[in-house]
Amino acid sequence: GESVGLHLPTLSVQEGDNSIINCAYSNSASDYFIWYKQESGKGPQFIIDIRSNMDKRQGQRVTVLLNKTVKHLSLQIAATQPGDSAVYFCAENKGGNTPLVFGKGTRLSVIA
Amino acid sequence: DTAVSQTPKYLVTQMGNDKSIKCEQNLGHDTMYWYKQDSKKFLKIMFSYNNKELIINETVPNRFSPKSPDKAHLNLHINSLELGDSAVYFCASSQGLRPNTEAFFGQGTRLTVV
Numbered sequence: 001g002e003s004v005g006l007h008l009p010t011l012s013v014q015e016g017d018n019s020i021i022n023c024a025y026s027n028s029a030s031d032y033f034i035w036y037k038q039e040s041g042k043g044p045q046f047i048i049d050i051r052s053n054m055d056k057r058q059g060q061r062v063t064v065l066l067n068k069t070v071k072h073l074s075l076q077i078a079a080t081q082p083g084d085s086a087v088y089f090c091a092e093n094k095g096g097n098t099p100l101v102f103g104k105g106t107r108l109s110v111i112a
Numbered sequence: 113d114t115a116v117s118q119t120p121k122y123l124v125t126q127m128g129n130d131k132s133i134k135c136e137q138n139l140g141h142d143t144m145y146w147y148k149q150d151s152k153k154f155l156k157i158m159f160s161y162n163n164k165e166l167i168i169n170e171t172v173p174n175r176f177s178p179k180s181p182d183k184a185h186l187n188l189h190i191n192s193l194e195l196g197d198s199a200v201y202f203c204a205s206s207q208g209l210r211p212n213t214e215a216f217f218g219q220g221t222r223l224t225v226v
Contacts, residue, residue, distance in 0.1 A: 034214050038153075041219075041220075042219055042220070043202050043204075043217030043218050044155070045217070046214040049213075049214060087153055089155065099157045099160045099168060099215070100157075100215055101157070102147075102154070102155040104152075104153075104154060105153045105154070105155075
């Protein structure tokens with residue numbers, strides 16, 4: 001299940017199930033989006049990206065979906081594994097000379 | 113071979129001290145960044161440099177002074193440290209002024225001010 005509140009939102013999934021992590025972005029002019037994975041004690045690592053002229057992009061076990069109408073981005077992880085446990089961030093490029101802006105993050109916890 | 117490396121990994125210091133965090137990237141990128149991650153894991157941009165020139169300064173107190181001696185290095189100096197400066201600081205780099213490719217992050221420096 002998913003919980004929100006004062007703490008980082010957490011998604012708990014059973015090993016082998018599919019995970020879906022959601023993100024609402026803020027700027028309709030944003031044209032580039034990235035999902036990052038941050039494991040404990042490490043820096044964020046690139047998972048997958050998508051440009052605004054696409055609505056879906058697939059990688060190895062991961063799929064990113066972009067819905068520009070409602071400014072929503074999702075990351076789907078197939079057959080979730082214990083090694084997928086981490087905090088996941090969406091990031092957007094808001095245009096111009098701006099650096100990536102990160103969303104709040106979701107902690108994925110995989111139950112073995 | 114580490115792409116973006118920061119030192120130190122951990123830094124514990126007293127209020128009022130001055131400290132520096134170093135960052136180096138060997139990716140040949142021309143843009144480097146400092147991000148601050150708070151206890152709620154929120155990542156916020158602090159500075160952006162392109163070819164040694166400051167591009168972005170996101171209303172960071174002037175106690176924080178980045179320095180880029182060359183485009184492979186971006187160091188962060190912090191004067192008169194305060195308790196609220198405690199956080200994890202990440203250096204990152206990307207190719208191009210407008211990052212339409214991903215940014216690569218260092219391992220982070222956990223700063224604790226006591």
